[in-house]
């Protein structure tokens with residue numbers, strides 16, 4: 290697994306999904322898919338996370354929460370948007386309170402397709418994000434140390 | 448300056464402690480995964496995790512967190528250093544307690560409600576296991592007539608035969624000290640959400656890395672204490688250590704987390720029944736010698 294980050298701690302946020310994608314995310318942790326063999330661990334603390342998994346679209350209530358979680362994550366970090374809802378709002382996109390996909394709030398690195406997304410493709414998306422994380426880690430190592438703000442601007446306002 | 452073997456072992460602990468501790472953690476995670484029917488992470492996963500944690504860029508949540516955690520690490524390493532250097536084990540207990548207190552202070556300082564609950568639970572666990580630690584040392588002293596690691600090590604009769612009750616009590620608090628279920632109230636070793644992570648909530652990046660590192664050091668000297676009980680022959684020591692290690696992981700996987708009342712009560716009952724129940728007759732028998 291050269292070129293891929295080998296330790297990926299994940300924080301999972303359910304924006305406004307139907308829970309279908311969330312169940313598939315949890316399925317990744319079961320013995321059948323066993324995400325831990327790639328070094329993936331699900332944590333509840335954004336400060337300890339490398340990867341943000343978002344399921345569901347963004348609405349007017351949770352947009353701030355999403356930004357806050359993203360803001361608390363230290364660099365290097367990456368975001369994976371799971372399912373049709375996280376891409377565009379999906380079946381909920383016409384709802385009065387839905388603003389759209391995850392990208393309307395925070396930058397997204399990998400989109401996982403599906404409604405619901407399959408565990409195999411979620412794992413694939415996570416590993417693609419792991420490659421991005423690795424690149425960022427290498428880039429950050431050469432970057433000046435003053436860029437501590439990764440962890441941060443929005444996070445401090447919590 | 449004369450270098451004794453003790454000094455070398457103590458320095459070896461400081462240098463190799465993280466490697467041994469990390470490997471213990473790696474085997475632990477694989478075994479846990481296998482017990483759950485999973486493949487589990489690679490053996491070196493704890494080292495990948497640690498190197499990743501240290502590469503993270505994160506501002507500490509306040510000015511006190513880092514000094515507290517660094518002090519925690521220093522005192523944990525000092526505990527192990529003094530232990531392997533052959534210092535008085537009674538002194539070591541105080542250093543160990545101080546190390547724990549620094550961790551609790553660090554958790555309190557973050558201001559996170561999860562960390563505060565974790566810190567309170569850690570204090571309760573300390574209350575629960577401290578009596579048994581003291582009884583263990585008194586038992587070891589009574590058997591070997593010494594508070595020195597190497598002199599206890601040199602005792603000819605296997606301590607496990609003289610102190611079976613003390614060993615059971617030690618096993619019980621080992622589960623607490625290693626943050627294993629059913630006593631992982633303060634913080635858990637597995638992937639978990641806010642409340643269960645407790646103590647380490649709001650610690651990220653390098654700060655969490657230092658906590659991990661301290662925990663690895665800690666597990667090394669905790670298993671060294673277990674080793675003392677089987678030290679009469681190499682074979683017995685290997686079997687004893689592996690069996691203890693396996694048992695702790697098994698318990699971790701087959702039990703559910705208990706409430707703090709149950710943790711405190713059961714620890715004290717075990718201390719009283721197995722610990723004191725072993726020590727008092729043993730003291731009366733060996734008193735004359």
Ligand code: SF4
Pocket residue numbers: 305306307308309310311344345371372373374375379380403404405406
């Ligand atoms: S993509 Fe489909 S399964 Fe996933 S949250 Fe949206 S509606 Fe549910």
